[in-house]
Amino acid sequence: MNSFNAVFKRELKSYFTTPLAYVFLVIFLFFSGYLTFKQGFYEMRQADMRTFFMNLPLLFVFMVPSVAMRLWAEERKVGSIELLFTLPITIKQAVLGKFFAAWLFLTIALTLTFPMVITVCYLGDPDIGLIITGYIGSLLIAGGFLAIGCFFSAVSKNQVISFVLSVVACAIFVYAGMPTTMNYLSTFLPQGLVAAVGSMSFQEHFESIQKGVIEFKDIAYYMLIIVGWVAACTIVLDERKAS
């Protein structure tokens, strides 16, 4: 447990000792606000955060891999992975320590969008329950993308390659559930298969949470995604750490 804590603490601190955290936070907060107001926040004349949450998965497709790409690719490039794995730390502890530190960092980024909540509360009388479930869904989707990014970061020493692969994988998980993709797939795939592809999508599960309904199947879906990709990352890292 101490090794996990040590890795977690070091990783979280490292975000703030480099410009990465600040650059990320500024860009994320700017675009999350910009996209919300650009897509008719005032015109809807409704005091809710639907527009804000609707844009988050697409924003996360680019933003989360930018946080995740350095997790292992940098360790392997600099060679500090040799230091890390010759200290009394198991691969599982190191992977989880880094993953949770990055997830907490993304949680901080999401927390900093609180002015949006204040704005909505000032303008009207929003359903706080919907806002809370929206944030829970956003955290889960960020965790899912982070787990995917963590895996691709372990695959390549090159951060750019890790970033591109993660963006593509995350985009597939988001676009699989988009109506346009579903319509296209239904032209040549049987209905059951199209529905299966849809149910694999982040979007479908995110939308149901966003509506204020937290169902076991949605939480289980995200947990399964996170556990699966993090476990795959552990296996890949064990194989490739010295290469």
Added chain:
Amino acid sequence: MIQVKELRRSFGPVVAVDGISFQVEKGQVLGLLGPNGAGKTTAMRMLTCFIRPDSGTASVCGYDILKNPIEVRRTLGYLAENSPVYPEMTVGSFLNFICDVREITGRARRKTLDRIVPTCSIESVYHQTIETLSKGYKRRLGLAQALIHDPDVLILDEPTDGLDPNQKHEVRKLIEKMAEDKCIVISTHILEEVEAICSRTIIIAKGKILVDSTPAKLKQEHGCSLDAVFRKITKSNGPGRQEEK
């Protein structure tokens, strides 16, 4: 304290370490010599449980590298080639991170840092970011993290690489001082270092042990300097592998 049995590791078609066996006892300083690509670093990486051997095994302080890798890492101190560290951290925060991992807390941590920082002469750069340090300071910081928990077994991959003559002398003195109650394995290219501090030497080429003797005996047997002995032995066995990593 270290027992190596038929350790073997290959990377694709290249055999890096080819069934080496040796033992090192407390109080011994073993110099691992060999041309570039001989398999020294690979052997050290297997001993420190960074990579797994294809076959064979080894034990450090009674812990098997395959069955108890975490215990092995807990008991030994390792200075890797090029001293990998986290460049964005300060020297102080890096040493505190190592203390966190090694579970050195409270008063023990203060005492440890008070001991290790002057020992490795890094007081002047304690608050400096690692990326701004010279190669010599990075090396000394690497040495500090390897010694921080006062391990019984030390594995040092080219410990004086990048140090100036004064620093080299200091590090050698430090190794000599520690030699009495520790088991130390050093890989180096500097033969004068072997003569100065090693009580035993193993020459490796192409992953195989060619000689296991003491520096004095080698010089006596061949009737020439250690440098000439090294050339004679390794040249007759051809060059090492192209790459060791």
